[in-house]
Amino acid sequence: MTRSNFSAPRTVIRTALLGSVLLAGLAATGCSPIVATRGNLTDPQLVAELQPGQSRRDDVAAVLGTPTSVGTFDPNVWYYIGQKTEKTAFFEPEVTERRVVVAHFDDTGVLREIKTLDKSAGQDVDLVERTTPTAGREMGFLEQMMGNVGRFSAKDTKGKGPGS
Numbered sequence: 001m002t003r004s005n006f007s008a009p010r011t012v013i014r015t016a017l018l019g020s021v022l023l024a025g026l027a028a029t030g031c032s033p034i035v036a037t038r039g040n041l042t043d044p045q046l047v048a049e050l051q052p053g054q055s056r057r058d059d060v061a062a063v064l065g066t067p068t069s070v071g072t073f074d075p076n077v078w079y080y081i082g083q084k085t086e087k088t089a090f091f092e093p094e095v096t097e098r099r100v101v102v103a104h105f106d107d108t109g110v111l112r113e114i115k116t117l118d119k120s121a122g123q124d125v126d127l128v129e130r131t132t133p134t135a136g137r138e139m140g141f142l143e144q145m146m147g148n149v150g151r152f153s154a155k156d157t158k159g160k161g162p163g164s
């Protein structure tokens with residue numbers, strides 16, 4: 001009889017301990033950052049293999065892959081754009097690495113210049129919080145939700161739209 005009295009509290013303690021360990025593990029995984037790589041984050045060693053005056057478009061494409069973007073006004077400029085971000089829990093993602101490789105070609109397709117820009121070469125742009133004014137009036141939430149109640153009937157509604 002004494003043995004069964006001691007086994008119940010031990011089971012409760014073990015269950016509580018196991019639950020605590022699982023909860024701590026779950027909390028730890030929620031705090032680890034989520035790393036995301038977007039675009040073509042080129043390897044600097046691969047970029048160093050390309051030689052201006054010797055490498056051609058096909059060589060650049062073979063080493064770095066398809067460009068992220070081609071110049072809008074000058075198709076002889078290729079851009080390889082990539083960045084790595086880390087996001088922890090509900091916080092805004094933080095850019096940890098950003099690289100833009102710009103390859104300039106001459107009209108014959110020979111690499112004229114290649115340069116790498118990193119995160120420090122970027123500029124912050126302040127966004128404008130204004131809204132564009134529109135004609136008409138503001139509708140409240142209830143007006144939007146209840147606006148069409150009773151407006152249409154189950155009968156033929158041909159020619160009886162708004163403004164009729």
